[in-house]
Amino acid sequence: MNAVDIDIDELVALRxxxxxxxxxxxxxxxxxxLVAAKLRAWDIETYTGIGGTGVVGVAHGLRGKGRxxxxxxxxxxxxxEEEGRPLxxxxxxxxxxxxxxDGHTAMLLGVARHFSRKRDFAGTVVLVFQPAEETGGGANAMLADGLEERYAYDEIYALHNMPHFPPGTFGVLDGAMLSSCDEVEILIDGVxxxxxxxxxxxxxxxxxxQLIxxxxxxxxxxxxPSATAVLSIGSVHAGSASNVIxxxxxxxxTLRTFDEGVRTLAKSRIGAICEGIxxxxxxxxxxxxxxxxxxTINHREQAEAAAQVAVDIFGAENVLREFAPINSSEDFSEFLLRRPGAYALLGQGGVYCHHPEFDFNDDVLPLGVRFLVALAYARCAA
Structure with missing residues (x-):
């Protein structure tokens, strides 16, 4: 496996x-x-304004054509609001x-730093820094801006931290990885x-x-019963006085499912119930x-490839291939609808994502960089 060139102190400072x-x-x-400035300083081909605030870096291997x-x-x-008190x-x-x-961005910058120095490979690595994942609009914005056509990548991968997994562990599933997500908004107008x-x-x-x-x-x-779906009503807004209707x-x-057929059926049924009420x-x-x-549905070949690379980084005993799909959602799913790829998890411990005291675990930064670099080498050469 190629040695990975990591400036860990610089990555931690960036993160x-x-x-x-x-x-x-x-x-x-x-x-x-910041991302674009670093890429340019490292002599990585850099494109900005992709899908609004997205940035793309391109590193070409010196050995010519590859994947x-x-x-x-x-x-x-x-x-x-952040309630933790880190410096x-x-x-x-x-x-x-x-x-x-912040950790994901720093890891990908670490990958860029490596490929700015080590270009003795065949193929091309495209570094996609995406805006607006939390709103679910960033992936589609980049795709609408021609991400696939402009950079013609064969496969796409993402790595997300996972507090539920201990530091030094890695997880990837074949097939369904994360649920779909639909925010349900119901407006009732009466007299x-x-x-x-x-x-x-x-x-x-x-x-x-009655509707709830x-x-x-x-x-x-x-x-x-063999399928999985969650429908939860999270807010009710009505009225301002006790004696006024x-x-x-x-x-x-929120509606969450792991299957597009189930998702379509659930949405249809929600509509029918609203009509009846x-x-x-x-x-x-x-x-x-x-x-x-x-x-988020991983492609089998690419999930297996990611797992094989992870074994070299984390050890076979720390690569998780069987666990329950997660009810969180990700707009990385939009990329996987169009190109083969996989979404994987990097164990980091600590409180769960979206907790007010969450903080990325800097100790796992080098593990993430090593994995992504090794994965790029392996898939460029596949």
């Missing part, structure tokens, strides 16, 4: 700088500028790298009025109550699915 200056979806201007392998890292932070704590109120994208005269109203609160209960049958009475109610929730309540009910991402 912590990005953590201290987080930016939310499509606002990653400082982060993009083109894309490696992707997400750059955006979450719109939440590199977020300097922006209400914005926080609570999912480790408001005084609480003492409900007969004069078309009560959207009553309709909402009826929606539970989507999973329990529509989806086969409001005219409008808004429900929001609208008829019985005499209210108008509309449903929309927003910020949607399909399930």
């Amino acid at each position: 912590r700088d990005i953590h201290a200056h987080p930016e939310v979806a499509f606002d990653e201007h400082r982060t993009s500028e 083109t392998i894309a490696l992707r890292a997400d750059m955006d932070a979450l719109p939440m 590199h704590r977020s300097q922006r109120q209400g914005v926080f790298h609570g999912c480790g994208h 408001g009025g005084h609480g003492s005269a409900p007969e004069e109203t078309k009560d959207p609160v009553m309709a909402a109550g 209960c009826a929606l539970q049958t989507v999973v329990s009475r529509t989806i086969a 409001p005219a409008h109610v808004e429900l929001t929730g 609208a008829m019985t309540s005499e209210c108008s009910i509309s449903v929309a699915f927003r910020n949607s991402s399909p399930a």
